[in-house]
Structures are given as C-alpha cells and as structure tokens.
Amino acid sequence: MTESIHVSNRAAKSRAETPAPRSRKRAGNGASRPDAGDLDIGLDALAGHAGYAVRRFQIWIFQDFIRTLAAVDIRPTQYSVMTVIGANPGLSQMAVAKRLGIERARLVHLLDSLEHRDLVSRVRSATDRRSHALHLTARGRTALAQFRRLAAEHERHVAEKIGKENREKLLQILSAFT
Amino acid sequence: MTESIHVSNRAAKSRAETPAPRSRKRAGNGASRPDAGDLDIGLDALAGHAGYAVRRFQIWIFQDFIRTLAAVDIRPTQYSVMTVIGANPGLSQMAVAKRLGIERARLVHLLDSLEHRDLVSRVRSATDRRSHALHLTARGRTALAQFRRLAAEHERHVAEKIGKENREKLLQILSAFT
DNA sequence: GAAGATTGTTGTTGACGACAACAATTGTTG
DNA sequence: CAACAATTGTTGTCGTCAACAACAATCTTC
Numbered sequence: 002m003t004e005s006i007h008v009s010n011r012a013a014k015s016r017a018e019t020p021a022p023r024s025r026k027r028a029g030n031g032a033s034r035p036d037a038g039d040l041d042i043g044l045d046a047l048a049g050h051a052g053y054a055v056r057r058f059q060i061w062i063f064q065d066f067i068r069t070l071a072a073v074d075i076r077p078t079q080y081s082v083m084t085v086i087g088a089n090p091g092l093s094q095m096a097v098a099k100r101l102g103i104e105r106a107r108l109v110h111l112l113d114s115l116e117h118r119d120l121v122s123r124v125r126s127a128t129d130r131r132s133h134a135l136h137l138t139a140r141g142r143t144a145l146a147q148f149r150r151l152a153a154e155h156e157r158h159v160a161e162k163i164g165k166e167n168r169e170k171l172l173q174i175l176s177a178f179t
Numbered sequence: 180m181t182e183s184i185h186v187s188n189r190a191a192k193s194r195a196e197t198p199a200p201r202s203r204k205r206a207g208n209g210a211s212r213p214d215a216g217d218l219d220i221g222l223d224a225l226a227g228h229a230g231y232a233v234r235r236f237q238i239w240i241f242q243d244f245i246r247t248l249a250a251v252d253i254r255p256t257q258y259s260v261m262t263v264i265g266a267n268p269g270l271s272q273m274a275v276a277k278r279l280g281i282e283r284a285r286l287v288h289l290l291d292s293l294e295h296r297d298l299v300s301r302v303r304s305a306t307d308r309r310s311h312a313l314h315l316t317a318r319g320r321t322a323l324a325q326f327r328r329l330a331a332e333h334e335r336h337v338a339e340k341i342g343k344e345n346r347e348k349l350l351q352i353l354s355a356f357t
Numbered sequence: 358g359a360a361g362a363t364t365g366t367t368g369t370t371g372a373c374g375a376c377a378a379c380a381a382t383t384g385t386t387g
Numbered sequence: 388c389a390a391c392a393a394t395t396g397t398t399g400t401c402g403t404c405a406a407c408a409a410c411a412a413t414c415t416t417c
Contacts (some may be wrong), residue, residue: 048264048357049348050330051337052255057280057356059237060405062230067357073416076372077230088224095395102235104374109397131382152228159229166344167352168229174345175232178239195367238374256404273364282405309364309413 062159069155075148078103082111083145086121086135093132094123120144247333253326256281260289261323264299264313271310272301281314298322 047053055147066077075083078101094112096103111136115121120141126156137145160168212312225231244255253261259279264270272290276283290313293299298319301311338346 046262047259047352049334049350051334051350052237052244054350054353054357055233055237055240056255058353059230059233060280061356062233066230077234078373081225081231084224087198093395102238103364105396106376106398107373110372129383129395133396136346156228156231163352163355171346171352172227172229174341174349175236177341178228178235179232254403271364277393282407283365284367284407307364311365312402 032117042175061162065162066152068115068154070148070151073148073151074142075151078111079115080148080152082108082115083137083141083148085121087137087145090136091134093126093129094135095132097135115141201226211298239340243336243340244330244333247336251326251329253329256278257289257293257294258326258330260286261293261298261315261326265315265320265323268314269312271304271307272313273310275313293319 063077063177066080070076070080081101082097082103085100086092089096092100094108095105097103098108103111112121112123119138122136122138122141124136126132126134138167156168241255244258248254248258256279260275260281263275263278267274270278272286273283275281276286281289290299290301294301297316300314300316300319302314304310304312334346341349
C-alpha cells in the first residue's frame with residue numbers, strides 16, 4: 002500500500018502571504034493555523050507554550066512540503082530516507098532507521114514503497130547475510146536531484162513565511178536535534 | 180498530515196561501499212534523536228532543512244510534556260482544549276476545534292474523555308440547540324490549575340534543553356502560528 | 358415553508374509511533 | 388565446536404492523529 006499523499010490543499014493561499022491577513026472571512030483552512038476570526042478566542046491562553054507553537058508550525062511546514070512535492074508524490078519521510086541512502090550508499094535498514102529515528106518496522110514499508118517505484122534497491126549484504134545494503138537506483142539518483150530542487154523551493158516558502166533570518170536562527174537553535 | 184520530515188541537502192560526501200558495521204551497542208532509547216553513534220552517518224545530509232529539525236524537536240517536546248504530566252494523565256491536546264475552554268467558557272465545539280486546528284470529529288472523542296473524567300461539561304445551548312456550550316467543571320478548574328503548574332515545569336525543561344533565550348526567541352519567531 | 362448551511366456525531370481510511378513475536382543469521386562463551 | 392544470546396528484517400497488533408464522508412437535528416435565508 003503505497004502511502005498515498007493526501008494533501009488537502011484547499012484554500013490554496015499564496016505562500017507569499019502577507020504577515021497580516023487581517024480581514025478574512027474564516028474560510029476554514031483546516032488545521033493550518035487560526036485565522037483572524039478566531040484569534041480573539043483565548044488569545045493569550047496558549048501563549049508561552051513552546052510545544053503548541055512548534056506543533057502548529059510543524060503542521061504548516063509539512064503541509065507545504067507535501068504540497069510542493071505533490072507532483073512527484075514524495076512525502077517528507079520518503080525524502081529523508083532517500084537522502085540518507087543517497088549520501089551513504091550501502092547502509093543497512095537498521096542504520097537508516099536509527100539515523101532518522103524511524104522504527105525499523107516502519108522503515109520496511111517505506112522501503113517497500115520506494116523499491117516498488119524503482120527508486121531504491123535492497124541488496125543482500127555478503128558480509129552479514131541478515132542485513133540489506135541499501136542503494137539508490139539510477140532512476141532514484143536522478144529523481145532525488147529533482148526532489149532536492151523542489152525541497153529547496155519548499156525551504157524558500159519557509160523563509161518567506163517566517164523570514165530569512167528567523168529561519169536561520171531557528172535552524173541554529175534546533176541544530177542539536179538534527 | 181503529520182509525517183516525519185527529514186529533508187536533506189548539501190550532498191557531497193562520498194562514502195565507502197560497505198557500511199562497515201561499527202561498534203554501536205547502546206540499545207537506544209528508540210526514536211528520540213540520533214545519538215553520537217549515528218552522527219557520523221550522513222551528518223550533513225539532513226542539515227539545512229527546517230522541517231526535519233522542527234519535527235525532531237516537536238517529538239522531543241511532546242514526549243517531555245507527556246512525561247511531565249504523566250502523573251495527571253493529560254496529553255498536550257487535552258491540555259490545550261481545557262485551556263481554551265477555561266479561558267473562554269461557553270464556547271461551542273466548533274469554535275474550539277477551529278481555534279486549535281482540531282477537526283470537530285476528533286474533538287468529539289477528546290471531549291468524551293474529558294467529560295467522562297468530570298473535567299469538562301457539555302451544556303446544550305439555549306440560543307442554538309445544535310451546539311454545546313463547553314465549560315470546565317469545578318473539578319476541572321482546580322485540576323487545570325495543577326496541570327498549569329506541571330506545564331510550567333515542562334516549559335522549564337524546554338528552556339534547559341535549548342537555552343532560555345533561545346526558547347524565547349523561538350516563541351517569538353513562531354508567534355504567528357500560535 | 359423549502360432549500361441550503363451549520364453543528365455534533367459516527368465511521369472509514371491512511372500515516373505514524375510503540376511493541377511483540379518470529380526466522381534467519383551472526384557473536385559469544387563455556 | 389555447540390549451546391546460548393544478540394541482531395536484522397519482517398509481520399502483525401494497538402493506539403494516536405489528520406482528512407473525509409455521511410447523517411440527523413437544527414438554524415438561516417429566501
């Protein structure tokens with residue numbers, strides 16, 4: 002079962018959205034973020050909680066990533082897996098899972114999907130016959146190059162959303178988690 | 180959508196073929212974050228992508244929140260729901276859902292749970308008999324006070340983790356999403 | 358008053374994290 | 388070397404969460 006993508010993207014707001022979208026009619030943009038129509042509700046109730054802000058931001062960022070890479074049908078996790086394999090060919094599934102903080106059980110399905118699309122290949126390791134050496138296929142390598150360009154575009158959306166300097170500051174603050 | 184992100188960039192770095200099984204033995208704590216034993220794998224492969232860092236940070240922050248409030252069995256979403264209701268008694272489910280970016284279908288279960296624990300009460304609105312006016316019970320109000328103290332403790336953990344100034348900077352950067 | 362929208366509800370699907378169990382294959386140790 | 392322990396990939400289950408669809412009850416509007 003390929004993990005299909007599902008990005009409800011209704012609302013299609015332009016991402017160059019101005020920081021102050023004041024007069025909107027609350028067209029319910031789903032779970033993205035509260036809009037002006039709701040901001041008067043418990044405005045300060047959740048302020049000062051890092052977790053809440055981070056969660057909302059994370060949802061926004063993922064939605065934009067998925068939307069930006071919708072044409073190639075690649076989701077964030079798939080992209081991360083291909084990136085790690087591309088940078089470190091021959092890694093075992095265990096190593097990839099550990100590096101990305103994914104359960105190895107989960108990675109099995111991810112790789113099934115990617116292998117099915119001929120982007121990644123599992124090769125039985127000769128030195129340790131329990132494990133699989135992971136590689137990008139030729140198709141996977143050229144595809145990844147395109148994914149990277151789209152991911153860079155997504156990253157620009159982030160910069161437009163929170164500001165270029167803020168994005169860099171954020172990356173710096175959270176570098177310990179990368 | 181919520182997914183994991185992981186993005187990578189900055190390719191470069193070539194690696195040898197075989198993974199050369201290292202000596203990692205720490206049976207790790209699971210999916211928290213890469214530890215030193217794995218940092219040599221594609222170190223720079225995932226740098227420069229906000230989504231990946233934010234995702235990992237969000238996981239960490241939620242785990243700490245859940246752990247810190249484990250004694251009272253309150254999860255982040257439940258806390259946010261009670262906080263909003265506490266600050267704005269009488270809100271409808273629709274209003275709460277919209278404010279928090281939760282689907283109203285999902286909020287039904289959350290409120291079922293909270294109402295079952297006698298923390299929140301649904302009162303049929305007299306003006307609009309379709310909707311429920313949400314209130315904290317007396318028990319809910321005193322409980323929320325305790326939750327807030329524990330949440331403040333959690334917030335201190337965040338400050339210890341990334342630094343007090345960094346936490347404030349982060350809250351400022353992400354204030355648009357709150 | 359009829360058509361259409363909104364609110365709460367139930368149910369389904371899919372992505373995801375945490376676990377448990379298992380076969381195949383090491384490694385470790387007596 | 389043989390028994391035992393650990394690791395790797397795999398399958399499966401359970402619970403959480405977001406996105407949808409459908410529905411009854413209830414406004415709203417024309």
